[in-house]
Amino acid sequence: MQEREVVLTKREVEARLVPAGTEIMIPSDTFVTITQSLGGSFTVAVNGNLARIEGHNADALGKKPLESSFDTPEDGTVNENQVWEAMRNCYDPEIPVNVVELGLIYECDIQN
Secondary structure, three states: OOOOEEEEOOOOEEEEEEOOOOEEEEOOOOEEEEEEEEOOEEEEEEOOEEEEEOHHHHHHHOOOOOOOOOOOOOOOOOOHHHHHHHHOOOEOOOOOOEOOOOOOOOOOOOOO
16 A cells, blocks of 8 residues: 555546445546555545545556456366455455455355
8 A cells, every 4th residue: 555645537437435335426637635545446535535446447547457366267166265365355445454354254155
């Protein structure tokens, strides 16, 4: 995670207000402050609110989208370690702690 960074949006971008989850559109050429960039998504301060921008919209902030660090098994099996690692990439949008470290995930049960 970096220090806060003020950027100008490059295009209109979909975001979700934190914590309500209400969908908003942030117009092009809007100043936003990136407060957190962990797990492939961004938390931004805009117009007095916090909003979450998904990683696939990183270009709207002048950033590169995070590429998946997992190889899909050819046989289609699910690897429990990869599931745990993926969950460690899900961060609380207000604090820089992932959901596993927060203790919000108790177990991982893979069913075929």
